[in-house]
Amino acid sequence: MSKVFLLTVLLALIVTIPGLFVVDAAERPLLGAQVWIEPGQTPEQIDGWFRELANSHMPVARLFLMWTYLEPHLDQWDFSEYDEAFKAAEKYHVRIVATLTPSGRPHFAEAMALRVRVSCPSMPGNPRLRNT
DSSP: OOHHHHHHHHHHHHHHSTTTOSSOGGGSOOOEEEEEOOTTOOHHHHHHHHHHHHHTTOOEEEEEEEHHHHOSBTTBOOOHHHHHHHHHHHHTTOEEEEEEEOSSOOHHHHHHHHHHHHHOTTSTTOTTOOOO
């Protein structure tokens, strides 16, 4: 296991030990983790991550939704890559904070941007635009 994960689990245990802090549990900040879903990860792996969050008293997970996975083709949205994460979160009562992450444009968006630059040579930022 990575050092960061072990430190996160240790911090979660310290925060949740009864009587260690005077702060009421309802007033404590939420402690969670970031979850990255990549193609090829199994439902069992994903379930295990959310089970570990629940067992570590981490009631929240930040889930990055990658644009390239969500819209592989123009106007064709596909959330199936993330279905298992939402199922596991519901199963273990972990709340998800979903973050749309561009991480680069899908291939169709690159082609569209190129067409715009070619058809609009005076567009600011166009590498074909020259100061004369």
